[in-house]
Amino acid sequence: MSTSQEPIRVLHVDDSTSFVDLTADYLRRESDRFEMTGAAGPGAGLSELDDDTDCVVSDYEMPGRDGLEFLESVRADYPDLPFVLFTGKGSEEVASEAISAGVTDYMRKQPGSERFELLANRIENAVEAFRAHRHLEQRNRRLETLISNLPGMVYRCRNAPDWPMEYVEGECESLTGYAADTIESGGVAWGSEVIHPDDRDETWATIQEAVDAREHFEVTYRIVTREGAERTVWERGRGVYEDGDVVALEGFITDASGFE
Template sequence: MSTIPGEIRVLHVDDDDAFAELVATYLEREDDRIDVVTTTAVADAVAALDDDVDCVLADYDMPDRTGIEFLEVVQERYPDLPFVLFTGKGSEEIASEAISAGVTDYLQKGTGTEQYTLLANRIVNAVESYRSRRVLEERKRRLETLIDNLPGFVYRCENDPGWPMEYVEGDCEQLTGYTAAELESDDSLWGEEVLHPDDRDRAWDVVQSALADDGQFELTYRIVTRAGNIEWMWERGQAIYEGDELVALEGFVTSITDQKEHQRELERKNRRLDEFATIVSHDLRNPLAVASGHTEIAREECDSDHLDPVADAHDRMRRLIEGLLDLARDGETTVEPVTLASAAEYCRQNVGGVGELVVETDRVVRADRSRLRQLFENLFRNSVEHGARRTSGRSAPGDSVEHGSTGNRTSSGDSVEHGSTSSRPEADDTAGDFDPPTITVGDVDGGFFVADDGRGIDADAGDVFTPGYSTNRGGTGLGLAIVRRVAEDHGWEVTLTDGADGGARFEFTGVEFADGDGDGD
């Protein structure tokens, strides 16, 4: 096609050079958009085809080959290029051959100049039709490319509760399990099989309300895929009218299942924050306020050096409470490669009462380093407090260590910092000496486990991960709740089972592993 807007470049092939020049003169006079290039040999014409030709005009009877044979050459290279056969050898046989071969037009040479007016009109019409097809084909190609890259599909359907599909194009099979042909061939498939039964009436009402307004609609609903899965869809469409008659609905549908899952995750985190806020603001702050009040009264009644450490402990507990609130609000993780062995060893050094740490893994996980340490630390403290086996009837030092830490401690005996409301051990929990537990960290399919050889957890204990759950009257019940939250914030699942040695075993799955070595622990 010519690169100059409006210009029509014609390649004229005729073995009569004088006649070819005459045709060129008349055509250019008839329409100033026409520019004719003439040649007397088919070989030269073939070479000229690449010079932005809009139309080929050729004689039938030429020395080196016929016009039909030349047409075949043109069609091989430019199958849609207009080709007009202009010949003095006219007959029904030639006309039939030309039409069968696929010429754009056929015109027999005459003797008067009016033939050039007719010829010019035929050429202009052929080129304009050719250019229009090119434009439409390019638009169609761009539209198909756009649809192919959209995360969904476009449709045209009737305004009927069954939503009969007239046209479907795009990624419908991946989203629904049904092909476009299946949706187009069944008048009720979308409305009665794909659209979720609980959302059908609402979807109909939303669209009809929009049609009564401006004809544009937007809605979300669920579908049931061919495989039986429930997926969330978002749709935007509009009414198509011919005059005043509604003839169809056209629109776009895409999946928003991931967004819905994200929304539910945010709602879950908000509920979790509320749970922690309730525990911190009531179950912890109230006893702390009572203790602090009595400490101040004691200061007024007596002068004792023991009251300063008590007041300091209360201050540390207040900081612990604020830390818990901050932790409840922080669900974000910054992941990096972390070696399980080094993280576990780091926490063993910060938790008093652990007997032996056995690490049976060299895996490197992608995790938030401080949150992973927090997870290990709370599990280790849980093992020390609730997992150690009693060996005598005498109280053991350090038995009141309470799990529920929000940070990494360097002191193993600070029971106040770990969430305990009293530095005095509870008789029911700590009476007697305890063998320090052996804690094992190892591999499971898709993750890792932390197990101890202690007393284990009663099968009837309920959901031990619930915030506030504790078998220790002085405990906060936050330790295992924090463990579960750290796991969930990483996208892991945590389950509690019996350990091989009779203790508790916590398994974490859905873990992303990293290549190479983790560092920094």
């Protein structure tokens, strides 16, 4: 079980209220992280479902609507929410249908406490994975927002004289005249085609000195845009190291023509 102490809010939907209570008792014994809400059937389950729910556990056979139909209703508003089908009706057909429908996990109800221990573990793993994915999406959105507001471009490139770009984002085209994917694909080489010929050697030497010292670097040099115009840029970056060797450079480049 995870050492995290963040609560896990579980909505358990089953037409047997006694089984809902039993499940809640067992899960709470496993961890005091579990905060259980019970619902007697899909209709009540949808009424209880909200943005604070971390995981849904549902029976399969229920009056009016089965567990997979309930899943479809849940997915309409919460497409990625962990959903565990915990059912007394088990067959390869039901399991296959559940997996095809997109359940996070499928478990058979069986006598004994071991099944509830496994259920607790499955819920916790599913919720931790969901939270990690959500955190990564939020981080990426913040990063994209930050990049979109920067007056320049961010990059990752290999540390070679041509500086082949692996990733380019931001105001690349307005800065250089080239689209980001043109530079990323190798259609244009930054080191030998974008940087001004007279500035290439000095720029390379300055950056290599900083990389060897494992320090950030700052360089100012001229580039030649797609239209043939000269423009002065300022670049700040750092080396990325693996096993003691530099494998890439990452940094930011912005127009410095107005500061000459």
